[in-house]
Amino acid sequence: MTLSLSGFSRMTSLLSRWLRFRSIDPSWSELNLPETANIVLVLDNNALSDRLALHLLCRKGAIGSVDASLATSGHMPRHVMLHQLKRSFLRSPQNRPSPHFEAFLENIEHHQDDVPVMVVPVAFFWGRRPGREARGLWGLMTADHWPLSGRLRRLTTLLFNGHHIDVRFGTPYDVKALLNAPAPSASHARRRVVRLLRHQFQQLRQQVLGPDLSHRRTLVRSLLMTPSVRQAISAQAEESGAELPHVEKQAQRYAREIASHTSPQTLWLLYQLLGRLWNRLYDGVKVHGLSRVRELAGTHELIYVPCHRSHIDYLLLSYVMYHHGLTTPQVAAGRNLNMPVIGSILRKGGAFFVRRSFKGNALYGAVFNEYLHQLIRRGYPVEYFIEGGRSRTGRTLPPRLGMLAMTLDSFLRKDSSRPMAFVPIYIGYEKVLESGAYQRELTTGHKKKESPFDVLKVFKRLREPYGQVHVNIGAPLRLDDWLNQHFPDPVRTDHHWRKQAVAALGEDLATRINAAATLNGINLVALALLGTSHMAIEEDLLARQLTLLNALQAHAPATQEMRCAEGTPSEWINHAIDLGMIARCDQTLGPVIVVAEGRAPLLTWYRNNVLHLFARPALLAFAFRHRRQLTLGEIDDLVGTMWPALDNEFFLEETDDREESQTLLQAMTALGLLKATDRGWERGATDDNEQLHWLGAMILPTLERGFLLVSLLLRSPSGTYTAQALEQQSQALAERLTLLQGLNAPEYFDKRLFSGLLDTLIEGEWIHMADDDTIVVSQALDDALRQRRRLFDAPLRRRLHHLLAQPEAQESD
Structure with a gap:
């Protein structure tokens, strides 16, 4: 015109x-x-x-x-x-x-x-x-x-x-x-x-x-024509003796089962519904670091890797991207969510479905692998959870490497001109919808099967307060740069390099997710209150401890990506009371804050969300538990060998341990927890000493697990235990210990934590595996245990000695 x-x-x-x-x-x-x-x-x-x-x-x-x-x-x-x-x-x-x-x-x-x-x-x-x-x-x-x-x-x-x-x-x-x-x-x-x-x-x-993604039928048809899928179809037909058209139909059914069917109309309807749902459930959704995504969108293939705390995660992240004018990702969802009605809605909202395991089904694996590659090649952002499932303990779980391996393979095929970047995302809740279910699952060991009727239960909870949600975008990992740094071309000639690269990539991404953690009032209240002896504390002392914890991260932040909590201690305490996490008992001498009835296991979940931020200062505080004064060298002798175990369990960024200790000791000195002397550092006054004790108590469960496992291992001759037998026996003893101590903390005896401890001992060459898969212990481990056992309270040492002396503690496979 x-x-x-x-x-x-x-x-x-x-x-x-x-x-x-x-x-x-x-x-x-x-x-x-x-x-x-x-x-x-x-x-x-x-x-x-x-x-x-x-x-x-x-x-x-x-x-x-x-x-x-x-x-x-x-x-x-x-x-x-x-x-x-x-x-x-x-x-x-x-x-x-x-x-x-x-x-x-x-x-x-x-x-x-x-x-x-x-x-x-x-x-x-x-x-x-x-x-x-x-x-x-x-x-x-x-x-x-x-x-x-x-x-x-x-x-x-x-x-x-x-x-x-x-x-x-x-x-x-x-x-x-x-x-x-x-x-x-x-x-x-x-x-x-x-x-x-x-x-x-x-x-x-x-x-x-977003890219111009073909219609679902066109994409499914093109999948079946790719060389990798054709080869898998031929191999399946030859192996099973079935006719080729029959196997082709099976591959087509797999493709239809997997593929999303993104609908702009459904995205818009979900945006409208979810916007209203968030307004009813939460006091707000705060997003930090979105400029990092904007810088990469359009020039990089984006792989979003958020932590997985709730079913809300993938709905929330798609909502955030849609609201801020960015392309909504294609989200990998478990096939258990492909339920009547719900599965269709999720599929049209961008979900593609994946089975928990491809083992024994090479054809399904080939179809899924090619589908993921087509999404990446066409430039569509993809989202999946490297933890595999939702974290029932509140901490970041060890990465499941299947999706990462397929993503790396797609990148290495080099039929896309766009570079790839992983975007780690931390999602922090003040109250999570599934908290009650998590505690039941950890206690019973049984996971309830999802049902379409579970959606109706959400509507019953709309009147309950759930606080705020924080979405923090971590430091992106540009895959080209990362590979050139860690696995340059000369290294890639080794046929083991890909497996090593996938494992290292998973470790790095988990670390970046944890690095982006955001503190909130509920996390801080859980950290402080669970560190006390009887989970009860005077309100003024709790306010002081909350101030200390937030100030400690402000003085010496655990990572450059983390965010301190906003607000004041009195606001955090009142908010935790409103959410039903704690209760205030008015007394003549002043109010006392206690854990609300039945909420102690739930508070451990919120504590574990951010415990990694305080792991290192807590370890230093623990070193002063039975020693009034220590030099830097003495601190290093006492707890220096424990740093790798913390790094492994909490996915912490690598640092110079000695330099990190000095920085933290200076911050603790500035906050009055310690005093600098000519010999090093000593504990402060009585009140400050109590705060230091509470800080050190945060890391006690982690150290107790390590002490229990090593004590059990050294109780029997070297070569007695296999890794599996040691993990099972340690788990059983930890569960018994929690009952004897009157605790209700199922996450304390999570088997994966003992498995991680064994990996740390192997990496540190404290133990090694014999040809018959039994564990061979070095003398250095025995010496280390003797030197550090005095860090623990005498009642705990006696109780462990009693547990280990029982006949069942001597059994092994």
Whole structure:
């Protein structure tokens, strides 16, 4: 549509009250354009709606002093179109090269001067980002998508989504420098500029809309034609003796079982419903670090790897991305969630389903592997939980490496030009929906099967308070850089390198997730209260301990990514009471805070969410448990060998242990817990000594587990136990110990924790495995236990001695 300059201005004025710009990213000032340059704005095509939006954007002053009118300044236009739309009655609109842009480049070549010409790609997205709660179904139907729209649809888009325009600027380029760069010919240099800008617009659209994913039926059909799946089908037919068409149908059923069927309408409906659900359940969802995702979106294949605390996790993360104008990921969900009704909704919301194990089913593994590769190759963001399942203990679980291995294999196939980046995400709840179920599962050892009727139970809880949710984006892991650093090309000649790389990748990602932990009032109350002897404390002392814990992270943060809690101790205490976690008992001498009835196991879950942040200072505090004064060397002798066990159990970032100890000791001195002396450090006054004792008590369960396992191992001759037998016996003794101590803490005797301790002992060369799979113990381990057993209280040592002396403690496989 061609309009005169006066007609164009009148139409812009007419629409100025209707069109609204919801977001401009990045801002004009962030582009850092030279003040002396000629600025030329570039649109992807000559769509009238985009030209009107650009004209209005300039009139509102959102693009500096640039005027986007149709007039020119000398030989330089204010804006140009990269393409022109070719329309016909029989075909949808098509992009064609713009002769005006070609003329613009030729004009620059003929007017050579010293003034740079900066071209700035600008893209408008109508209705993609749902910044308001109510837009209506028509607004969704006319929102931007990958195929080009006709005039009628563009007009409808302008009417329904004129209040919801998002503006995205691409990277500015000095077009003169590009044209003057070495090239075979002038026409070749001009084509290079066009390709560069076209790629910019594709990146902007992919960042906002996601890639143009084929229809599910087309994707399923293409999966069955790939060489890897064809080979698996042939192998299955040959092995089973079945006819080839029968095996092909089986592969097709697997593909349909796996594949998502993303529907924009369903995404919009879920956004509306979940927005209302969050408002009813939570006091707010706070998102930190989203700029990291924006920097990578459009240029990298994104793999989101959040921690897994609740079924809410994947719904929440998709909601956050949709709300902030980013492509919602394709989410790997367990096949147990593919239930009637619920499974269909999740599938249309972007979920693809995966079985817990591929063992013994090579055909299913080949189909799933290829499906994941197709998602990655096409540039769709993918989300999965490296822990495998939800954490019933509250701590980050050891990574399950299957999905990571398939992702690495896809990356190494190199049929995608986009680099890959993993995005670790920590999700912290003040109260989790499944908390009661977790405690039952840990106690009984049985996991309840999911049912569609579980959704109805959520509605019963809508009146309960659940506090806030924090979503913290950790430091992204760029896979190219990571591989070059840890596994350069010469190392990759070893056939074991891939297995080692996957294990190291899982460890690194778990560490980055933990590094992004966010403290909240419930975490701090749980840490402080569970560190007391009887889970009861005066309210003023609790407030002091909460202040200390938060200040300790402010003085010496465990990681650069973690976030301290917001608010005051009195607010945290009152909030924990409102959530039913603790109770206040009013006494004549002042109120006492106690754990609410039956809530002690639940508080351990919230403590474990962030316990890793305090593991190292707690270990140092524990060293002063029975020693008033210590030098740095003495501290290192007492607890130095325990650092690797902490790093393994809590997925802590690698540091120089001695330097880390000095930093923490200085922070504890600044907070009054310790005093610096000529000999080193000593405990503070009585009140400070009590706070130091509570801090050290946080790490006691971890040290007790290690003390129990090593004591059991050394109780019998070397070569008595296999790893499995030792883990089982340690678990049984730990469970018995919790009963004798009057504790209800199922996570204390989690078998995976004992397995991790054994791995640490093997890595530290304290033990090694014999040819018959029994454990051979070094003398150094016996010496270390004798030296450090005095760290533990005498009653605990006596109780362990009694447990180990019982006949069942001597049994092994």
